[in-house]
Amino acid sequence: MTGQNGFTIALDGSVTTPKGFRAGGVHCGIKKVQRFDLGAIVCDVPADVAAVFTTNVVIAAPLTVTKESIAKEGKLQAMLVNSGNANACTGEQGDKDARDMRATFAEALGVPEHYVGVTSTGVIGVPMPMEKLYRGIPELRTKLSTEGGDDFCQAIMTTDLVQKSICVTLTVDGKQVSVAGAAKGSGMIHPNMATMLGFMTTDAALQPGCLQSLLSHATDVTFNMITVDGDTSTNDMVVAMASGLAGNEPLGPNHPDWESFSAAFRHVAETLAKEIARDGEGATKLIEVNVVGASTDYDARTIAKTIVGSNLVKSAVYGSDANWGRIIAAAGRAGVPMNPNTVDIRLGDIAVLRQSAPVAFDEPAAKAYLDGNEVTIHVDLHGGAGKATAWGCDLTYDYVKINASYRT
Structure with a gap:
C-alpha cells in the first residue's frame, strides 16, 4: 500500500x-x-x-x-x-x-x-x-x-x-x-x-x-x-x-x-x-481527538491531550454514551485560552454541539457509532489556525483488574 x-x-x-x-x-x-x-x-x-x-x-x-x-x-x-x-x-x-x-x-x-x-x-x-x-x-x-x-x-x-x-x-x-x-x-x-x-x-x-x-x-x-x-x-x-x-x-x-x-x-x-493507545490495558476502543481552530498548535495539542486523557470522557466512550458535556468541560480546563461560546463538537460525523449550543441528534445512531472499536472526536474552537491530534483509549473495568494485581 x-x-x-x-x-x-x-x-x-x-x-x-x-x-x-x-x-x-x-x-x-x-x-x-x-x-x-x-x-x-x-x-x-x-x-x-x-x-x-x-x-x-x-x-x-x-x-x-x-x-x-x-x-x-x-x-x-x-x-x-x-x-x-x-x-x-x-x-x-x-x-x-x-x-x-x-x-x-x-x-x-x-x-x-x-x-x-x-x-x-x-x-x-x-x-x-x-x-x-x-x-x-x-x-x-x-x-x-x-x-x-x-x-x-x-x-x-x-x-x-x-x-x-x-x-x-x-x-x-x-x-x-x-x-x-x-x-x-x-x-x-x-x-x-x-x-x-x-x-x-x-x-x-x-x-x-x-x-x-x-x-x-x-x-x-x-x-x-x-x-x-x-x-x-x-x-x-x-x-x-x-x-x-x-x-x-x-x-x-x-x-x-x-x-x-x-x-x-x-x-x-x-x-x-x-x-x-489501542492496546491500552483493558481497552476496547481507540479514541482519536482532533482539535482545530485553536490560537496555536500548542494550545490545540494541550486541549486534545486533556480531552483524550479525561477519565470521564474515557468512561463515557466505554459506555457508548454520547455525553458531549464531558468533552467541552475537559477542553475548558486544559489551561489554555479558548472562547467558550464558539465550540463545535462532532462524534464521527454526528454533530452534537454547534457554537457551544446543543444540537438535536439521533441518540441511537450516536450509540451505534460509539459501539465501534474506533471513536473520533472532532472539536472546532473557531479561534485560530492551531490544530492537533491526540490518541487514547477507553477506561474499562479490566484496567483496574490488571493494575490491582500487577506484581502478583
Missing part, C-alpha cells in the same frame, strides 16, 4: 528490514511464564543514533547508562532490552547491574561498550536477576538474525496484548530506503513519554544532527500525543538507529527527498503510537 507521500507499507517488514540490522529474543527466566523476556536489535556497523527519554525525574538506571553510551560518540551498534523487571529505584546495585548488562552484551558481540545501549521494562523496585541475564545473553547472541523481528517484539512486551511493528519503504536517490519500528506499551502511558519503549531503524544515510531533530519532532506529534492512564513511567525511551547502508546521498532539509523521508519516518512513529 502506497501512501500519499510516496512511501509503501511493507506488510512483511520488521525492524530488521533496513539493511544491516538483526534482532532476536529469548526466554531467560526473568518472567515466570514461558515467554521471551530478553531481546536485542544489532547493527552490522556503528549506526548513527538519536533518542528521547522519559520526563519523569525518577529515571531508571538503564536510561542513564544508554545516555552515557550515546554521549560518547553519537553511535550505537546494539540495543539490549529486557522485560519483566524495570531496574528502577534499585540504588547503586541497579546502576552496576545496568552497566554489567551493557558490558556483557558488548563482550558477546565483540564491540566497544559505548556502542551498546540497554533498557528495561517491568516491575519497579526489584533487583535485576543478573544470573539469569548472564545465562541468557550468550543464547540471545546466537538467535540474532534478519528474521528475528517478531521474536524481538515478543521479548519487550509486558502487559501488551499484541506486538507492535511497522515498516515502510521509499525511494531516495534511486535507492530503496526502509524505515521500521517496534514498540511496547500498554499501561502507565501519558504524553511526554510514558511506560513505553520505541525502537526505530533505517538504512538511510543522514547528515549530522538530522536524525535527532527528526526524532524529536516526530515524538512531539506522535508518542507525546498519546495517553492511557495519565501516568508517566521511569523507563521510557525511543531510540532511532540509522545504518546508512542504503547507499543514498546523506539526507537533510535541503535534499529533494527529505520531505518524503520525513513523512515516512513520522508515519512509522504515528503508527506505533496509535497501536500503543
Whole structure:
C-alpha cells in the first residue's frame, strides 16, 4: 500500500528490514511464564543514533547508562532490552547491574561498550536477576538474525496484548530506503513519554544532527500525543538507529527527498503510537481527538491531550454514551485560552454541539457509532489556525483488574 507521500507499507517488514540490522529474543527466566523476556536489535556497523527519554525525574538506571553510551560518540551498534523487571529505584546495585548488562552484551558481540545501549521494562523496585541475564545473553547472541523481528517484539512486551511493528519503504536517490519500528506499551502511558519503549531503524544515510531533530519532532506529534492512564513511567525511551547502508546521498532539509523521508519516518512513529493507545490495558476502543481552530498548535495539542486523557470522557466512550458535556468541560480546563461560546463538537460525523449550543441528534445512531472499536472526536474552537491530534483509549473495568494485581 502506497501512501500519499510516496512511501509503501511493507506488510512483511520488521525492524530488521533496513539493511544491516538483526534482532532476536529469548526466554531467560526473568518472567515466570514461558515467554521471551530478553531481546536485542544489532547493527552490522556503528549506526548513527538519536533518542528521547522519559520526563519523569525518577529515571531508571538503564536510561542513564544508554545516555552515557550515546554521549560518547553519537553511535550505537546494539540495543539490549529486557522485560519483566524495570531496574528502577534499585540504588547503586541497579546502576552496576545496568552497566554489567551493557558490558556483557558488548563482550558477546565483540564491540566497544559505548556502542551498546540497554533498557528495561517491568516491575519497579526489584533487583535485576543478573544470573539469569548472564545465562541468557550468550543464547540471545546466537538467535540474532534478519528474521528475528517478531521474536524481538515478543521479548519487550509486558502487559501488551499484541506486538507492535511497522515498516515502510521509499525511494531516495534511486535507492530503496526502509524505515521500521517496534514498540511496547500498554499501561502507565501519558504524553511526554510514558511506560513505553520505541525502537526505530533505517538504512538511510543522514547528515549530522538530522536524525535527532527528526526524532524529536516526530515524538512531539506522535508518542507525546498519546495517553492511557495519565501516568508517566521511569523507563521510557525511543531510540532511532540509522545504518546508512542504503547507499543514498546523506539526507537533510535541503535534499529533494527529505520531505518524503520525513513523512515516512513520522508515519512509522504515528503508527506505533496509535497501536500503543489501542492496546491500552483493558481497552476496547481507540479514541482519536482532533482539535482545530485553536490560537496555536500548542494550545490545540494541550486541549486534545486533556480531552483524550479525561477519565470521564474515557468512561463515557466505554459506555457508548454520547455525553458531549464531558468533552467541552475537559477542553475548558486544559489551561489554555479558548472562547467558550464558539465550540463545535462532532462524534464521527454526528454533530452534537454547534457554537457551544446543543444540537438535536439521533441518540441511537450516536450509540451505534460509539459501539465501534474506533471513536473520533472532532472539536472546532473557531479561534485560530492551531490544530492537533491526540490518541487514547477507553477506561474499562479490566484496567483496574490488571493494575490491582500487577506484581502478583
